[in-house]
Structure formats: C-alpha cells, structure tokens
Amino acid sequence: MKAHLQQVTSPISVSFVIQPDKTNIYEEFQKRIHLLHSNGISTTVEKGTIVIEKGNITKQKVDIIIGSSSSDALRQGIMKAAESNINTAYEAEQTRSPNSIFISLEPDNPNWNGTWRGSLTNYPMRPGSSAVDVLMEIGPYPTSDNTCTVWRNTYLQGGEVQAVKDYRLCRGQGADDLVIDEGNDVKLETRWIGDVLVTPFKYDNLLLISSTRLRGDILEEEIVIIDDKPAIKGVQSMHTRAIQRIELKRVKS
Known part of the structure; x- marks a missing residue:
C-alpha cells in the first residue's frame, strides 16, 4: 500500500520480485493490486457514456443506485451517513438531483439456508x-x-x-x-x-x-x-x- 501511495504522488515505477515457489505471496499481491483498481464497466451510446461501478453512494454524486431491496447494509449505510439530519439530507439530495432514481432488485436466491x-x-x-x-x-x-x-x-x-x-x-x-x-x-x-x-x-x-x-x-x-x-x-x-x-x-x- 505504501508503494501504491508513492506511485500516486510521484512518477515512479515499482517492481516486486517473488520467488517462483512462493505462490501464496504472489496470489496475495494479486488480490491487493486488484483492490486498488476501480471495479466498473462502461459502454458508449452514441455521444454519451454509461458507467457502472462500485462505490460509496454516501460520498459521491450518483444518478442511479442499483441495490438489493433485501440489503439491510445499504439502508444502514444511508442512515449512518445522514445521522440525525437524515430527512434534511434526503430532501437536499432530492432538490440537487431531481432526476436521480433508485432501482430495487428483488432477491433471486435469498441466502436463508x-x-x-x-x-x-x-x-x-x-x-x-x-x-x-x-x-x-x-x-x-x-x-x-x-x-x-x-x-x-x-x-x-x-x-x-x-x-x-x-x-x-x-x-x-x-x-x-x-x-x-x-x-x-x-x-x-x-x-x-x-x-x-x-x-x-x-x-x-x-x-x-x-x-x-x-x-x-x-x-x-x-x-x-x-x-x-x-x-x-x-x-x-x-x-x-x-x-x-x-x-x-x-x-x-
């Protein structure tokens, strides 16, 4: 992570050499490097672009939120971010982004087993x-x-x-x-x-x-x-x- 921060703030290249038999270390590096990249997909439609990515909906501007209606974590995240001013925050966001919508997906296979x-x-x-x-x-x-x-x-x-x-x-x-x-x-x-x-x-x-x-x-x-x-x-x-x-x-x- 320190190497990543240095790479972001300075034009440097960082290399790690791992012994061939240390596959567990190599795989761990793969996981951590993967986490540093934005997880998203995009496509171009005529002159516009549609971008779908994972992110923090309480910290960034969004047009559409896609989530599971069974996800209590989503509700708790919004409540925690708004704290006691949840109604004020909600109304302000409605005014700032009147065209925003929330798409709720019904659970396909609920994990109740x-x-x-x-x-x-x-x-x-x-x-x-x-x-x-x-x-x-x-x-x-x-x-x-x-x-x-x-x-x-x-x-x-x-x-x-x-x-x-x-x-x-x-x-x-x-x-x-x-x-x-x-x-x-x-x-x-x-x-x-x-x-x-x-x-x-x-x-x-x-x-x-x-x-x-x-x-x-x-x-x-x-x-x-x-x-x-x-x-x-x-x-x-x-x-x-x-x-x-x-x-x-x-x-x-």
Whole structure:
C-alpha cells in the first residue's frame, strides 16, 4: 500500500520480485493490486457514456443506485451517513438531483439456508405466559422447477419439544410459482413482495397473513391474525386478533 501511495504522488515505477515457489505471496499481491483498481464497466451510446461501478453512494454524486431491496447494509449505510439530519439530507439530495432514481432488485436466491434459533412471542402477551423457543431449519433455496427444500420449525418449552412443523418450500413452474407444502395435501401459495416472503391463508374463521424477511442478521416471521368475515362490496372493517412474531439468528450455515 505504501508503494501504491508513492506511485500516486510521484512518477515512479515499482517492481516486486517473488520467488517462483512462493505462490501464496504472489496470489496475495494479486488480490491487493486488484483492490486498488476501480471495479466498473462502461459502454458508449452514441455521444454519451454509461458507467457502472462500485462505490460509496454516501460520498459521491450518483444518478442511479442499483441495490438489493433485501440489503439491510445499504439502508444502514444511508442512515449512518445522514445521522440525525437524515430527512434534511434526503430532501437536499432530492432538490440537487431531481432526476436521480433508485432501482430495487428483488432477491433471486435469498441466502436463508442453515439452522436458526430464537423465540416466539404472541401479542398481546398473556400474563404469566412462558417463552417459546424456536429452532428453524431451512435448506438451499429451490432454483429449479419442481423442486423443494426443507422448511422445518421445532417449538420447545423448558427444553422439551412441544411441536414440529415439518414443512417444505417448493417451486413449481417458474420462479413465481412457490408454495409452502405442509403435507397431507395442504399447500399454501406464497410470493415474494419486494424482499418479503408473504403467505396469506385462512383457517376456520380466521384470516392469517405470514410475512418472513431478513432484517440484518435477524430472520423474522410475523403472522397477523384477523377475524374473517364474508366478503361484501365496498370497504369492510375487520378485527385484528393478535400478532405472532418469531425472531431468529443463524447458528449454522
């Protein structure tokens, strides 16, 4: 790195000679030299140029930001850069670059596979209710048609298993054809909405909406439980009975 700084500030050439058998040292030099160069691609369109590069969006002017909507690091980076003046900074950037846009890419293959451990909480909480521990096992995301992966939840209290939901996440024909297979011919349609896996279903007189997402290093499943009513034309008020939330941290990939 010191040699690189000297080369930037002075018109000098620097050479390193490494013994042929020291391949590990040579490879390390390759990695470090590669990091010194801008990682980007560009193309010419008529009289203009389109440049795509990696950079710090909080420190340089940009026209378009391309990122994953599941990337919590991106959100945290923007929040940290703006600190307490985030609203002022955002409005100022909007005024300075009114034509800037943010392109959000939906996750293709979410990296959720592994073993997760955490707890389940019901809201409103019942007085005297004990905590429920949850162990969740998720297999590699199904990327091929007509394939399934493990989607298993084990519920424990006081170290004893209370219930096991041995489900599967299955892909049918195409990436948008997803179901949670509970067994016994019960299959719940599920869908990606942004970076959230949403599974709505009914059970008896209840309407339930399950939302699963990754928030930083926390895998969260939240189920909103609503008293169902027969459909009518126009707006109909419905009563929300409870929210069940599971928060998990990965313990094994």
